[in-house]
C-alpha cells in the first residue's frame with residue numbers, strides 16, 4: 001500500500017460498475033490520488049472492489065456514512081477497517097457516544113484507519129437544513145457537530161470547503177477537513193449546494209478534496225485530474 005501520497009485529491013467512484021471502476025483506476029496513478037468507494041459501488045460489489053483497488057496500490061476511503069446506535073456503528077466501523085482501508089466515516093449526528101465508541105473500537109484493535117464524521121451534507125443549504133428541524137443555521141450546526149466530533153476523538157470531519165476556515169480555527173490544524181462539493185468554475189453544480197473550487201478549498205484549509213463527476217465524467221479523467229493538480 002502507498003502511504004506516502006501527497007495529493008489531496010480523493011476521486012469518488014460513483015455511477016459505476018465494478019468493471020468501469022477498475023478500468024478507471026487503471027488509467028490513474030495511485031501516487032496522484034486516492035479513491036472513494038461509496039454506498040452505491042459497495043452495495044453493488046462488496047469487499048471485492050476494495051481488494052481490487054488495493055491490488056492496484058490505491059488507498060481507499062470507504063464512504064458508507066454509518067448512522068446507527070453506538071454498538072452497531074462501532075462494529076460496522078471495525079468491519080470496514082478490517083478491510084485495510086485508509087479512511088471510513090460515520091454521521092456526527094449519530095452522537096458523541098457512537099463516535100467515541102467507534103474510535104475506541106479501532107484503537108482497541110490496533111487499527112490506524114482514519115475515522116471521520118459527516119457534519120451537514122454538502123447537498124444541503126440552510127433551507128434544506130431548516131426542513132429537518134434545525135433552525136439555528138447551517139454554520140452553527142456544522143461547527144457544533146465538528147466540535148462534538150473532535151471531543152469524541154475522531155480524526156476529522158466531512159464538511160464543505162466553505163466552512164474550512166472556521167473549522168480550522170475552532171478545531172485546530174491537525175483536525176482533518178475532507179471536503180466534497182468541489183467544482184471547477186466551468187462545472188455544473190448538479191445536486192451540490194455548498195461548492196468551492198479546488199484552489200480556494202485548499203487556500204481556506206481543506207486537507208482533502210473529494211471530487212467525483214468533475215473527473216469521472218470527463219472525456220479523459222487522468223488528464224482532468226492532472227489539470228486540477230496543476231491548478232492547486
Ligand SMILES: O=c1ccn([C@@H]2O[C@H](COP(=O)(O)O)[C@@H](O)[C@H]2O)c(=O)[nH]1
Nearest residue numbers: 012038120121122180181210211212213
Ligand atoms: O457531504 C457530503 C458527503 C459526501 N459526499 C460524497 O462526495 C461525492 C461528491 O461527488 P461529486 O460528483 O463531486 O458531487 C459523492 O460520492 C457524495 O456521496 C458529498 O458530496 N457530500
